[in-house]
Amino acid sequence: MSTWKKRAAYVAVCSLALTGLSGTFGTAAFATEGDDVAPTSGAQFDTLAQSLLTEDAVQAVATDADGNVVIYTTEPTADIGAGARSVAEDNSNVLVEVMDAPISAYSTNDVVGGAGYAGLTDPNATSASLCSIGFSAWSPAGAPAVISAGHCTEDGTAVISALTLPSGDTAGGAPEGSPVTLTQPLGELAFSQYGGPGNTAGEEGKADSVDISVIDVTNPALNTLPQVTDWTTSASEDLSTSTRPVRSVGAAEVGAQVSKSGRTTGFTSGPVESVGWANVEGRQVSGFLSILTSSQGDSGGSIIQGDRAVGVVSGGTTVEGQSVMWGANIQNGLALTGGYTVALFLDAPAVTEQSAPYFTDAPVSGTGPAGATLTVTPENGTPFDVAIDANGAWSFPAPGTEGNYSYSIVAKKGFDTSASATFDIAVVLAPPVFTAPLDGQLIETSLKAVTGTGKAGATVTLTGDVTGTATVDGAGNWSVPADLSYGAYSITATQETPDVIPTQNREFQALAASGGATVAFQVGPVAPVISSPANGVAYVEGSGPTQVSGTGINGAVVSVSVNGVSAGTATVANGAWVLSLVGQLAAGSVTITATQAINGITGTAATSTITITAVTAPAGTPGTPAALANTGAPVMPLLGGGLALLLAAGGMMLIARRIGATRTN
Structure with missing residues (x-):
C-alpha cells in the first residue's frame, strides 16, 4: 500500500524534541x-x-x-x-x-507493532507520511529498532519519525481526515528498500524484491516490546495493555488465518489466499495475498499468523468489493537489512513448585523458553547462568547450607529477554548416604557395622533394626556398630546440625528427618558347596550323575535346580546334603545350581556345570535300525477290470502288513 500524506497538527510540540503530552x-x-x-x-x-x-x-x-x-x-x-x-x-x-475523569494508568512510552507513526523529511516539516509500525526489532549490535514498510520512507527521504497519539488515529476512533497529533520522537531511518535493490522496480520471482524499512529508535524514553496491539485500548493512549506476543518469524502459510494491525483499520483477520509476487504501484514485492480489511495508513503494519511474524502491510485493493491486502514477505526483507532481527517474546520462566523443603544440593528445576539461557539472581549472591534445554527444562543445585533463599530468574535468547519471575525456597540438610549396607543388598553371614557419609560435624541418627547415633567426621564419614545375623532388615538414617539451622527452618528439618534415608537388606547364608558332580566333569550319555550332593550349614534347606528347572530340596545334616535326580540327564551342557536358606533368607548360589556327551551307535548294531533289503517286485501294469484292481489292492495291503511285521522283528 502506498504512502499517503496528511497534514500533521502539532499539539504541545516544538520541533521533534518533544516532552510528551x-x-x-x-x-x-x-x-x-x-x-x-x-x-x-x-x-x-x-x-x-x-x-x-x-x-x-x-x-x-x-x-x-x-x-x-x-x-x-x-x-x-x-x-x-x-x-x-x-x-x-x-x-x-x-x-x-x-479533572474530566480520574487519573488512569497508562504508558505512552511502550512501542508495539501496529502503532501509528509519521515519517518526516526534517524536523520542521508540515506534512508527514503516515504509516504503522510492523514489529519491534534489534540492530546487529542489539540496539532497539522497529520494522515497517520501505515505501513509507518515500524512497529513503523520510529519514526521521515520530509516534502518533493512538486516540487521534483512525483505528483509535478519530474521524477519517482528522488532524494527527505527534507525541514524541521515534527514531532515524537505518534501511529502506521498496522493490528491487536501490528502490528499483524489482523483478518478479526475485527474493530481493521487497518492501521493508528499519528505523533505529533514538528516543531513550521508549520501550520497544515484542508484541502487536489489537487496538482495543487506544482510548487510554496505551496500546501495550492488550497485545498479541510475537514468538517467532516465518513464512505465511496458505489457507491459514493471519491478523493485521495498523493505525487506520486496527486489528483485522482473514485467510491467506496465495503467495508469490505483486506489482505494488510499479514495484515488485514478494509476499502473499490475504482477504482482510486494510486501508491507507496501515502500511508497514504488522501481520502475524498465530504468534509468528510473517509480513508487513505493503498494499491492498478490492476484489468484487471484497478488501484484500498484500503482505510483504518479512524474511526476504530482513535478509537485506544487514543483520536486523525481529524482537521476540520470551515467556517468563517458572519454577516447579514443591510442598516440601529442598535438601541441600538437591536440584531446583523449572521450565522456560527452549534453547534460551536462564539468568539466576540470588537475593544475596552473584548471578549465574543456566542453560534451558531443547525441551524447555532447566535446573540448578540448591545451596549446600540450610536456610531460606530468594531468587529472581529471567530467560534470555539473543537480544530478547523475558519478564522476570521470583520465588523462595527453604533448604534443609539432606539425609545421610549409606555406604554399607546398600538398599536391596544381600549380606553374607552377619552385619557388624552400618556406615555412610554425611555433612562433617552433623549428628547421624539410626532408627529401625539398628539404632544409635554417630558424628560425621571431617572426611564426611560415619559408622554405627551393629550385630545382625540371618534375616530381613530395614534401617533409616537422618542427620541434623542444629547449630547452623535457623529457628524458622526447624519445622522443615523435622519434615526432612521424618523421611530420612532408608535401606532394606537381608543377611543370608553363604552358598552351599556342590561336591558332586564336580564342575567341569564330562559324562557319556546314559552314565551321567543320578544325584547331587555337597556340604552346607546344619539345618539349612538346600534348593537345587538343573538348567533353571527345580530339581527339589534337601536339608543339611551333619554338614552334608544329598538330592537324587529323576532319570538320566539329557545330552548337552548342564548347569546345576544350589542355594541354602536359613530363617527364610536364601543366600547366594553355587553352580556346577557339566557336559553330557551323546553316543551314536554304528549301523546294524543291536538296538539300531538297519537298512532293509529291497524285496519289492518290478512294477508291472495291471490287467483286467474292477476285480483285478481289488485283488491288486488286497495284495498291496498284504505286502504293507508284511513289511510292517518285518520291521518290528
Whole structure:
C-alpha cells in the first residue's frame, strides 16, 4: 500500500524534541485570599498532600512553578470534600483544578507493532507520511529498532519519525481526515528498500524484491516490546495493555488465518489466499495475498499468523468489493537489512513448585523458553547462568547450607529477554548416604557395622533394626556398630546440625528427618558347596550323575535346580546334603545350581556345570535300525477290470502288513 500524506497538527510540540503530552489546564476553579499560606515542600507539604489524598474525589496534590499548591479533583468545586475546601479557603496559595475523569494508568512510552507513526523529511516539516509500525526489532549490535514498510520512507527521504497519539488515529476512533497529533520522537531511518535493490522496480520471482524499512529508535524514553496491539485500548493512549506476543518469524502459510494491525483499520483477520509476487504501484514485492480489511495508513503494519511474524502491510485493493491486502514477505526483507532481527517474546520462566523443603544440593528445576539461557539472581549472591534445554527444562543445585533463599530468574535468547519471575525456597540438610549396607543388598553371614557419609560435624541418627547415633567426621564419614545375623532388615538414617539451622527452618528439618534415608537388606547364608558332580566333569550319555550332593550349614534347606528347572530340596545334616535326580540327564551342557536358606533368607548360589556327551551307535548294531533289503517286485501294469484292481489292492495291503511285521522283528 502506498504512502499517503496528511497534514500533521502539532499539539504541545516544538520541533521533534518533544516532552510528551504536557500542556496547561487553564484558569483555576477558584483561588482564595486567605491569610495563611499552605506549605509547598518538605515534610509539612507531604503531610498535607497525604491527608488530602484520602478524600475520594482528590486525584492529586502538587505544587506549580508559581509556588501554589494545586488540588486536582473530579468533583465540582461546590462538591469537594470539607478538608480540601477548608485548605483552599484558608490558604491564599491553594488552587483547585477539576479533572474530566480520574487519573488512569497508562504508558505512552511502550512501542508495539501496529502503532501509528509519521515519517518526516526534517524536523520542521508540515506534512508527514503516515504509516504503522510492523514489529519491534534489534540492530546487529542489539540496539532497539522497529520494522515497517520501505515505501513509507518515500524512497529513503523520510529519514526521521515520530509516534502518533493512538486516540487521534483512525483505528483509535478519530474521524477519517482528522488532524494527527505527534507525541514524541521515534527514531532515524537505518534501511529502506521498496522493490528491487536501490528502490528499483524489482523483478518478479526475485527474493530481493521487497518492501521493508528499519528505523533505529533514538528516543531513550521508549520501550520497544515484542508484541502487536489489537487496538482495543487506544482510548487510554496505551496500546501495550492488550497485545498479541510475537514468538517467532516465518513464512505465511496458505489457507491459514493471519491478523493485521495498523493505525487506520486496527486489528483485522482473514485467510491467506496465495503467495508469490505483486506489482505494488510499479514495484515488485514478494509476499502473499490475504482477504482482510486494510486501508491507507496501515502500511508497514504488522501481520502475524498465530504468534509468528510473517509480513508487513505493503498494499491492498478490492476484489468484487471484497478488501484484500498484500503482505510483504518479512524474511526476504530482513535478509537485506544487514543483520536486523525481529524482537521476540520470551515467556517468563517458572519454577516447579514443591510442598516440601529442598535438601541441600538437591536440584531446583523449572521450565522456560527452549534453547534460551536462564539468568539466576540470588537475593544475596552473584548471578549465574543456566542453560534451558531443547525441551524447555532447566535446573540448578540448591545451596549446600540450610536456610531460606530468594531468587529472581529471567530467560534470555539473543537480544530478547523475558519478564522476570521470583520465588523462595527453604533448604534443609539432606539425609545421610549409606555406604554399607546398600538398599536391596544381600549380606553374607552377619552385619557388624552400618556406615555412610554425611555433612562433617552433623549428628547421624539410626532408627529401625539398628539404632544409635554417630558424628560425621571431617572426611564426611560415619559408622554405627551393629550385630545382625540371618534375616530381613530395614534401617533409616537422618542427620541434623542444629547449630547452623535457623529457628524458622526447624519445622522443615523435622519434615526432612521424618523421611530420612532408608535401606532394606537381608543377611543370608553363604552358598552351599556342590561336591558332586564336580564342575567341569564330562559324562557319556546314559552314565551321567543320578544325584547331587555337597556340604552346607546344619539345618539349612538346600534348593537345587538343573538348567533353571527345580530339581527339589534337601536339608543339611551333619554338614552334608544329598538330592537324587529323576532319570538320566539329557545330552548337552548342564548347569546345576544350589542355594541354602536359613530363617527364610536364601543366600547366594553355587553352580556346577557339566557336559553330557551323546553316543551314536554304528549301523546294524543291536538296538539300531538297519537298512532293509529291497524285496519289492518290478512294477508291472495291471490287467483286467474292477476285480483285478481289488485283488491288486488286497495284495498291496498284504505286502504293507508284511513289511510292517518285518520291521518290528
